[in-house]
Amino acid sequence: MDTNVILLLLLAPLLGSLVNIFFGKKLGNSAGMIATLAVLISFIITVIAFVQVNGTGEPIQVDLFNWMSTTRFDISFGFLLDQLSLLWLLFVTGIGTLIHWYSTSYMKGDENYGKFFAYLNLFIFFMILLVTGSNLLITFIGWEGVGLCSYLLIGFWHKNQSYNDAAKKAFIMNRIGDLGFLIGVFILAFLFQSLDYMTIKEAILSGTNHQVNTWIGYAALALFIGAVGKSAQIPLYTWLPDAMAGPTPVSALIHAATMVTAGIFLITRLNFVFDLVPHIQNIIAIVGAFTALFAATIGLVQNDIKKVLAYSTVSQLGLMFMAIGFGAYEIAVFHVITHAFFKACLFLGSGSVIHAMGGEQDMRKMGGLQPFMKITYLTFLIATLAISGFPFFSGFFSKDEILLTAFKHNTVLYIIGSLASIMTAFYMFRLFFLTFKKNFRGTQEQKNHLHESPAAMTTPLVVLAVLSVVGGLISLPGNGNSWLNEYLKPVIVNTVTKHSHELGTLEYILMGVATIGFLIGLGLAYSKYISKNEVPQEDEQIVGFHKVLYNKYYIDEIYQKVIVNPIYTLATFLRDVVEVALSGTIFGLGKIADGLSLQGKKAQNGNIGLYLFAFVFGICLILYYLFIAR
Secondary structure (H helix, E strand, C coil): CCHHHHHHHHHHHHHHHHHHHHHHHHHCCHHHHHHHHHHHHHHHHHHHHHHHHHHHCCCEEEEEEEEEECCCCEEEEEEEECHHHHHHHHHHHHHHHHHHHHHHHHCCCCCCHHHHHHHHHHHHHHHHHHHHECEHHHHHHHHHHHHHHHHHHHCCCCCCHHHHHHHHHHHHHHHHHHHHHHHHHHHHHHHHCCCEHHHHHHHHHCCCCHHHHHHHHHHHHHHHHHHHHHCCCCCCCCHHHHHHHCCHHHHHHHHHHCHHHHHHHHHHHCHHHHCCCHHHHHHHHHHHHHHHHHHHHHHCCCCEHHHHHHHHHHHHHHHHHHHHHCCCHHHHHHHHHHHHHHHHHHHHHHHHHHHHCCCCCEHHHCCCCCCCCHHHHHHHHHHHHHHHCCCCCHHHHHHHHHHHHHHHHCHHHHHHHHHHHHHHHHHHHHHHHHHHCCCCCCCHHHHHCCCCCCHHHHHHHHHHHHHHHHHHHHHCCCCCCCHHHHHHCCCCCCCHHHCCCCCCHHHHHHHHHHHHHHHHHHHHHHHHHHHCCCCCCCHHHCCHHHHHHHCHHHHHHHHHHHHHHHHHHHHHHHHHHHHHHHHHHHHHHHHHHHHHHHHHHHCCCCCHHHHHHHHHHHHHHHHHHHHHHC
16 A cells, blocks of 8 residues: 555544644534544545455555664654554544544534534544554554543533543543553663564564563553553543543543553553563453443442443443453454444434433433434444343443453453443443433423434434444354454464354353343343332432442542642642742842842942052962962
8 A cells, every 4th residue: 555545544634633723713614524524534544454454464564764763773653554453443533433423513503613623633643643653652652642632622611620620630640651651661662672563573472581571571560551541440540430521522532432442452462562471461350350340330320421431431441451361352352343333322322312401411300312312212222232232232242252251261350240241231221211211300491402413413323323233243253253353363462262262052151141141230220210210319318338339439539638639738848848948048049149249349449459459469369379378
């Protein structure tokens, strides 16, 4: 493929961003179409590159120029389009195009319409850079770029101070993880004299000594910390639910197809590094499993429609990390893809609901929306079935493979993952029933304005709903049925052969157990919110452990008291005491010098006799020192 075409894939969203930054206000509604077209161009080129690489089996590598040279190694500014990066690009640009299209209607009338699409395009550009970089430094540019764009988009409605706080929180917590990323990069650069993925891979496959393996363990742990920050795992997950402050299309973009999957991508890209350190993989699996369960318990009682989906994202990411911890990278990638389909559909569906409700996000004030929003209702139902693990929908296959792998590696983590999956079915159908079923609980004015969203919003929902159903076809269970596993073999060193894809008695039993788990979650939600017609309590009525869950285990408050307040106290002490003392000392020395100069200045009075006396006295002192004192 021609280099210029590859550059167009990269630069089209950047060009769209620049056009909207400088001319967005003048373009009006055309700004949205230009931004959508820019991402669509990237998607079309990605499809062409995907077909080429799938046919030849050879990656496309472009080295533009030698970027940095040191005595130990060179770093090129280049891009790698192999099986993994192209797979990521397909759903980043494909779902990104749908979200842009959806946004043309959702954001219509916003005073900063052009600026929104400029930020959205810039986000896609940095995500493409992250995915296609041929070395860790290019990836890091994209990594930081999506962090910056998340700050801009989460705080897009900046007149609300709480939204600004959420944006700052996301930015700062990601910086914590990014420090880990950098440390890992430095260690790998020291060990291999290169940051190029292919060079590091070849060096590892050729064999490493025990001492190098020890340092690789440190690098892997540091890189995992970076992934924890970006992909919102314990303990750096609290920024993601607060990211709901941004417009709903932003939530869909961040949570479904782009930023939060960056951690999964990084570890999968460096699978040959992580396979050398099983103890780090164990840590990854444990953190992922507990994150999945922890976030699921919080999602059980949230009443903000977007907050439920946010904690669902954290939980699903936990399952992906658990799969990675078992070395089942291709299974984690499978769930990344299916999750991108149904989670984007769910977020955009929630945006459609919020749009119809005039901005209302509290499910306690919804209900009975089915007759008014039939397309949104149907697509939301399909996506809910998919994420809950309904048999033969996409989420059923990907989640089942994760749980099957967990069962074969660690029974305790399998139980934890299964509990999280049951809770997923419960809180998703809780959300679905409270939003669309029974009677409307909002105001009469809201009811009068209930309507289905425009075609620009519902068409992407239909596309994503279809993908939520058929997405599992890329990796069906059974010998020889996994196209995805075969496709990723050139990228993943220890491929899925160690995670048997064949169906036997055990596999069928575990499928049945997963289906029973789905039915339990669905049944509990149906009994509580349909049969008993319960509505969640008002905030002031919530008590006991329910209140603990509703307040997210008070983790934010704990962080505030244990980390934030002490830092504020230390900063205040440094500002009011240490800085004042240092300033006083420095200014004091300046005042002494100024005072001495003031006295010395008095001697400069134009008296020639005084000058001659000083001259002679000085000569005498010099002569005394030279001939007598020595």
